[in-house]
Amino acid sequence: GESVGLHLPTLSVQEGDNSIINCAYSNSASDYFIWYKQESGKGPQFIIDIRSNMDKRQGQRVTVLLNKTVKHLSLQIAATQPGDSAVYFCAENEEETSGSRLTFGEGTQLTVNP
Amino acid sequence: DSGVTQTPKHLITATGQRVTLRCSPRSGDLSVYWYQQSLDQGLQFLIQYYNGEERAKGNILERFSAQQFPDLHSELNLSSLELGDSALYFCASNKGGRVYNEQFFGPGTRLTVL
Numbered sequence: 001g002e003s004v005g006l007h008l009p010t011l012s013v014q015e016g017d018n019s020i021i022n023c024a025y026s027n028s029a030s031d032y033f034i035w036y037k038q039e040s041g042k043g044p045q046f047i048i049d050i051r052s053n054m055d056k057r058q059g060q061r062v063t064v065l066l067n068k069t070v071k072h073l074s075l076q077i078a079a080t081q082p083g084d085s086a087v088y089f090c091a092e093n094e095e096e097t098s099g100s101r102l103t104f105g106e107g108t109q110l111t112v113n114p
Numbered sequence: 115d116s117g118v119t120q121t122p123k124h125l126i127t128a129t130g131q132r133v134t135l136r137c138s139p140r141s142g143d144l145s146v147y148w149y150q151q152s153l154d155q156g157l158q159f160l161i162q163y164y165n166g167e168e169r170a171k172g173n174i175l176e177r178f179s180a181q182q183f184p185d186l187h188s189e190l191n192l193s194s195l196e197l198g199d200s201a202l203y204f205c206a207s208n209k210g211g212r213v214y215n216e217q218f219f220g221p222g223t224r225l226t227v228l
Binding site for chain 1: 116118156157158159162164169170171172204206211212213214216217218219220221222
């Protein structure tokens with residue numbers, strides 16, 4: 001499979017457990033945040049997003065929490081399944097006059113053990 | 115399958131050469147974004163086009179250029195290639211000109227510069 005980094009943080013969990021993946025972002029002016037999942041050999045896939053005027057957003061089995069005070073974002077995956085094994089990236093939006101640019105975190109490798 | 119297509123899937127070339135990567139967005143999407151994913155720098159935004167016009171620029175080298183054609187497909191041109199340009203290149207598309215609409219990523223083009 002594709003390797004996306006030599007020194008990715010890793011998280012290993014048992015199937016059925018809850019997973020929490022953390023991300024620190026850099027720009028206090030960022031107004032929008034996204035979590036992506038990237039499976040080996042594939043492009044990133046959108047999981048969930050959150051605007052800066054929110055603290056929490058829930059999706060199907062996933063929850064994103066935003067703490068603007070400490071510039072921290074987390075992704076919680078409930079009842080983690082083997083199919084959740086992938087690299088997870090957070091991204092923050094830096095708005096420019098003419099457009100938007102996403103800045104991505106380094107990624108976390110999640111491994112789910114059956 | 116995201117609906118975004120990229121060709122070629124793999125590309126092997128030599129230093130100093132020039133290559134063109136092609137991206138066809140999802141049907142109906144007007145924006146195309148280009149990203150580079152390398153082992154040492156992670157996923158980085160390069161450039162965005164919206165309906166044929168450049169909308170936002172990221173960490174794109176002067177040796178790189180892109181364009182979006184009237185049929186909305188996009189090409190990323192990489193010239194005077196260096197070993198460090200070896201990476202996965204992804205394009206993504208969405209309907210609007212901003213990142214607030216979900217971006218759909220293609221499968222990527224793996225470029226190897228020897």
